[in-house]
Amino acid sequence: MSEPTIGELGEFGLIELITADLPETPAVVIGPGDDAAGVTLESPVLVTTDVLVENVHFRRAWSTGADLGRKAIAVNVADIEAMGGRAVAVTLALSAPPDTTVAWAREFAAGVRAECAAAGVALAGGDITGAGELVVSVTALGVTDGRAPVRRNGCRVGDVVAVRGRLGWAAAGLVVLGRGFRSPRVVVEAQRAPEVPYGAGAEAAEAGATAMIDVSDGLLADLGHLARASGVTIDVTAGAFEIPEPLQAVAAATGTDPLRLVLTGGEDHALAATFPAPDAVPDGWLVVGTVRAGDPAVLVDGEPWPDEDRGWKHF
Amino acid sequence: MSEPTIGELGEFGLIELITADLPETPAVVIGPGDDAAGVTLESPVLVTTDVLVENVHFRRAWSTGADLGRKAIAVNVADIEAMGGRAVAVTLALSAPPDTTVAWAREFAAGVRAECAAAGVALAGGDITGAGELVVSVTALGVTDGRAPVRRNGCRVGDVVAVRGRLGWAAAGLVVLGRGFRSPRVVVEAQRAPEVPYGAGAEAAEAGATAMIDVSDGLLADLGHLARASGVTIDVTAGAFEIPEPLQAVAAATGTDPLRLVLTGGEDHALAATFPAPDAVPDGWLVVGTVRAGDPAVLVDGEPWPDEDRGWKHF
CATH class of the missing domain: 3.30.1330.10 (PurM-like, N-terminal domain)
Structure with a gap:
């Protein structure tokens, strides 16, 4: 039946x-x-x-x-x-x-x-x-509970860039699933549904975030939206990221660069925001870069990141 | 190329x-x-x-x-x-x-x-x-510009039922297109995109409409939603409708009942509303029935309408 x-x-x-x-x-x-x-x-x-x-x-x-x-x-x-x-x-x-x-x-x-x-x-x-x-x-x-909405175009030269939430987990899950595996389970689950840091956006606004974006396409791609909207260069520090254990495991097992997963993996729906100073960054956020004067661009340790890796394509 | x-x-x-x-x-x-x-x-x-x-x-x-x-x-x-x-x-x-x-x-x-x-x-x-x-x-x-929203559940016994906008035009267009024809052009165009009577909803609310619905599934089907939400019987008067010329033409050419098109044809997005009295009905609306005490039902001239014709199926 x-x-x-x-x-x-x-x-x-x-x-x-x-x-x-x-x-x-x-x-x-x-x-x-x-x-x-x-x-x-x-x-x-x-x-x-x-x-x-x-x-x-x-x-x-x-x-x-x-x-x-x-x-x-x-x-x-x-x-x-x-x-x-x-x-x-x-x-x-x-x-x-x-x-x-x-x-x-x-x-x-x-x-x-x-x-x-x-x-x-x-x-x-x-x-x-x-x-x-x-x-x-x-x-x-x-x-917005009385606060001004935090736009993409508010980055100021001298701001620090910080992230809150997972980066690269969903992408690692996709790598695993794409090869027919179902583990590590945490990254597979991250691919199936994101763990959004609810409340963190309002906290960032309260703390004076100058610009903010949802990381859906990949950190570098989404910081690119901030850089273009604000007319600034964003420089990300590769060493700021600690690669979580499950991402290390996926990277090792599949010959993937774990930093690439973190910087370009989409679908985790972390938040990326800019703040006027390091001491304005709320607890739970990780400072990962700085805002500089310059053409709208996102750099990693001062250098462009290879273009083919810039994030999710919608078609 | x-x-x-x-x-x-x-x-x-x-x-x-x-x-x-x-x-x-x-x-x-x-x-x-x-x-x-x-x-x-x-x-x-x-x-x-x-x-x-x-x-x-x-x-x-x-x-x-x-x-x-x-x-x-x-x-x-x-x-x-x-x-x-x-x-x-x-x-x-x-x-x-x-x-x-x-x-x-x-x-x-x-x-x-x-x-x-x-x-x-x-x-x-x-x-x-x-x-x-x-x-x-x-x-x-x-x-709502300060007015209370007009719900589906507000019909009162003794109200009159009125409609504003086209009924059966899109359905007539579907009949025509389904047989490979492209005319009468007015009904084909009505099928492709509705002519919604913008502003008529606010006018009805201002005039004291007790209940209202968008006619998307067909007049009888959508009046049925009002009847069930309000716990009343709605009796529609078939003679209240003047069959517009293009619908008469389609009906004659295809052996369709023109009243069936008017009463059950969906997708015209007319408005159907109930008003406390005939003199409360704004200009441009056509009175087509009354609200009676009784089980939730829609009748046509006091009789049930054959069930297979009650409107659009979504699956």
């Missing part, structure tokens, strides 16, 4: 499955089930949308439904964090083939709920449609 | 193409190009997400890029209208096969811009990714 599918369950059954037992939050004054949700938010309202597409951003053979649900929420909340904001609510659109199993959808919904709980956000609404392949589109709404 | 593709153009080139010449609006304090957008919005902030998927909601053989761009914005703004709200900003996520032509993307962007201008909304941000098939996900943000 074949497993029940979401095509059999139907749109409204699937909506019920996903919205069952949603925690209520006071900010969401109208939740799922109307034409639009209503959310109490103080301006400026931060809004961001990130989409995960099957076989582009994830593979069902490598990720469970729960992994995908967690990742879809996490990558969007990370963008709100990167503005120095606090995410309040998300909408979720799931486009899925009708033969997707109900069991998968149930796992996906559990992952969504778990990550919403971890991030402190409410699922306010969304959309469900059929599709030829899985596509998950999330929009996150957030607030 | 083959046409340039978005895969060759790359993510950032495509973002530039879509965000070129965006009109600036004072509400959008941070526009595209940072981790999140920043928008000034008064609470309650209305938020809705609707996704259009290739071969589910549109076909590239039938719709141009411009049609799809217009439709993606319109169907989302319609959901804000249906809350009695005014849409302020949208985010747009485009997932597209790398071999999509740049010419198509240019048309799509023009359609997005045109409909944003018609609806008075700003494109605040978004995402671009590769995919196996085209998926467009839009989130619209809106405000």
Whole structure:
């Protein structure tokens, strides 16, 4: 007997499955089930949308439904964090083939709920449609609690560059999975869903961060966005990074350069920010470089990094 | 020589193409190009997400890029209208096969811009990714300008039911296109992108609408949502509808019941609302029924409508 599918369950059954037992939050004054949700938010309202597409951003053979649900929420909340904001609510659109199993959808919904709980956000609404392949589109709404949003264009000459969160873990997981292995488990899990340092964005803003970005494409690529937006040169110090043990293991086993994983690996959704001085950098952040006058560029120990390694390609 | 593709153009080139010449609006304090957008919005902030998927909601053989761009914005703004709200900003996520032509993307962007201008909304941000098939996900943000949002659950016994906008036009277009024809052109165009009665939702709210919904699945199906949410019976008067000439033509040429098109055809994104009395109904709305005490149901002239015709199936 074949497993029940979401095509059999139907749109409204699937909506019920996903919205069952949603925690209520006071900010969401109208939740799922109307034409639009209503959310109490103080301006400026931060809004961001990130989409995960099957076989582009994830593979069902490598990720469970729960992994995908967690990742879809996490990558969007990370963008709100990167503005120095606090995410309040998300909408979720799931486009899925009708033969997707109900069991998968149930796992996906559990992952969504778990990550919403971890991030402190409410699922306010969304959309469900059929599709030829899985596509998950999330929009996150957030607030700045009275602080100015931290933009990409605020780096000043003399600032220090610091990071918070994992770098290279998801990329190491991809290397491992791509060769048919499932361990080290920590990097495989990091590939399936990131560990976003929730709250760190607001802390950085509070501490006076001058610019900030979510590291989704790879540290050098994303620092490049800061450098271009701010019109500065960012110089990263290779020696600042301690290579974590699992990355050393993956690098040794696969003949990969562990520093390359750290500097160019995407999908960990760490935060990279600039601060006016080393003593402004909050606890838990690692100082990894400096902001200098010069053409918009990112250097490693004063030298350009080979171009072919600059991060994630979206096509 | 083959046409340039978005895969060759790359993510950032495509973002530039879509965000070129965006009109600036004072509400959008941070526009595209940072981790999140920043928008000034008064609470309650209305938020809705609707996704259009290739071969589910549109076909590239039938719709141009411009049609799809217009439709993606319109169907989302319609959901804000249906809350009695005014849409302020949208985010747009485009997932597209790398071999999509740049010419198509240019048309799509023009359609997005045109409909944003018609609806008075700003494109605040978004995402671009590769995919196996085209998926467009839009989130619209809106405000109520001090009015209470108009929910689905507010119908009261004795209310009148009224509609504003087209009914059955898009369905007639689908019938025509499905048989390989391209005329009457007005219904084919209605299928490709709806004509949403922008501003009518706020007018209805101002006039005291007790409940409202966007007619996306078909009038009877969507009135069913009002009936269930409000715990009432809605009785529609078949004779209230004047069948427009193009629908008469399609019905005659294809052996279709024109009333069926009007009552069950989806995708026109008209508004259906209930008002306390006939004299509360604003100009431009057509009174088509009444709200009665009874089990949640939608009747036509006091009788159930055959079930197989109740509207759009999402899987």
